[in-house]
Amino acid sequence: MRIIICGFGTVAQSLAKLLVSRMDDLYAKYGIKPRIVGAFDSKGGVSDPAGLDVNRLIEVKKKFGTIRKYDKSKKNMVGLDIINNVDADVLVETTASNYRDAEPGMSHIISAMKRRMHVISVNKGPLALAFPSLMELATYNQVLFRFSGTVGGGTPILDYAKNSLRGEQITSFAGILNGTTNYILTNMARGMSFEAALKDAKSKGYVEADESLDLDGLDAAAKLVILANWIMGMKVTMPDIKRTGIRGVTTKDIKAAAKKKCAVKLIASCNKELIVAPREVPVDDPLCVNGTLNAISFTSEHSGTQTIIGRGAGGTETASSILRDLLDIRKEISRD
Template sequence: MRLILLGFGVVGQSFVKLLLSHSTDLYSEYGIKPKVVACADNGGVITCNQGLDLDRLLSVKKKKKSVVQYGSITGSSGILDVIENMDAEVVIELTPTNITDGEPGKSHIITAMKSGKNVITVNKGPLALEFPSLMELAEYNRIEFKFSGTVGGGTPILEFAKRCLKGDRILNLEGILNGTTNYILSKMYEGLNFSQALKDASEKGYAEKDPTLDIDGYDAVAKLVIASNLVMNMKSTMSDVQRTGIRDVQAIQVVNERKKGNAIKLIASCDGKKLVVAPKPVSKKDPICVDGTLNAITFTCQHSGQQTIIGKGAGGMETASSILRDLIDIRNIIRS
């Protein structure tokens, strides 16, 4: 399979490492012999019809900071031209999430779809802002559009709901979809105040220099929109979600809830009509009351009752595993 890789940060590099370490199994079990024919980062794009040397690509990125230093086989075209004209079956879009306008990921995805290429992304922005129109465009162009890593990283939250709960009706979903805020609230449960917990999260690398997307709830909102649209057939965007972050959670509130056997968690929920992201008390006996950076979500179904899935919500290798999972799915669909 010929791949175009857009974005070569932690997740992109982890994905390439997975391709290298799993090359034998990918071919013997799934018939996949991947070739990365183009790779782009914020320095530019490089192309090679015969496939780039992945070990060399990783080395160049580590030593010289940009893939454009790869060598003489450098693409002179812009990224959109490469997406449109390069011979490839799958475009893997891994640029940073932008919840303001979805760019540049949105343009990358739309261009790929219009040129008849299958798309895999872990970029939440385009889906959170324009989920219905992107799904329609994928269907119109008869391509596969996979994004299992956008919610839960390597934990197959979306795949679990779509496959394991097939035939049932999901009435409600509720859970913790952001690891950074869950870590902060877990530390507050242990006795830190908000500022101390945020500082601790930053020092451990769980919080960005600008933690706004996490602590103000935007990241959880984006994931809730994607999950509710996919598994509950909603037609929502981020503007439809009632959002409250965790900035105003006070240490005394956490202490008072702890005395009652509860912990305050940033909960994302959808009942089929209303979408909400807000901090609320959760019983310590509730399966979604996980600590640290874990994610957890409970699906309430018409026939099978409550089903909960728990796992790591982030991490380069974990998220890269979701891309590999999506790639295998696309390969199986193409073969059938």
């Protein structure tokens, strides 16, 4: 299985390590031999049809800040050059999410699909802005499109709702889908001011470079778009979400909630309307998790309400979701 990796940050590096460490096991158990034939970051990239040396890629990235220095003898290629010229089976898109134009991820995904590569994206941008049309493009080109890591990180929320609950009609759902805001709100409930809690979250590396993605609910909204399309069969994009972030949440709000044995949480919900907004949640509701945890409750017609809780981020966790997608693609292909 030949793979091109777009972006070479924490997630991509964790994936590369994971593939190497599980090489034998993956072949023995699932019959796949993943080989990274191309990889690039914002400064350029490298390719090798025989497979790149993963340890060297990580070393070079660490030393020079870019993997383009992996092989100085070759002329530098930018991302789209690699996608358009290197033959591969699967593209793994891990560049940063943005919700203005979703670039460069959007172009990566579209180019790869046109070249008949299956695509795994942990970048939420393209899905948030163009889920319905990307699915159409995948169908048209007869390729598979997977994105487990976009919601819940390593916690297989999308898979649970789609597969484990097959045969069930999910009627509504509500979730805490952004760990950073949950961390801030949890600390506010423990007495910190918003500013102090934000500072603390930043010092721990929990906040996105563009803090608006977390604080204004963009990240949660993007995940809601993905869930609504994938689980509920809706054809929606970012502008369809009613969105309020947590900047307006005051210590007073949180105290008022506590009096009612509730906590204020940033909830992304789908119940006729698609809404991201701070809400009061009873503290003994399974959804009411603290710290950086994510949680989502699905209500279905016959099996009642079920909640899944897990870490929603992390390099290794998200890499494990990419591996699951790879195995899924392998299984689907072998069925043809």
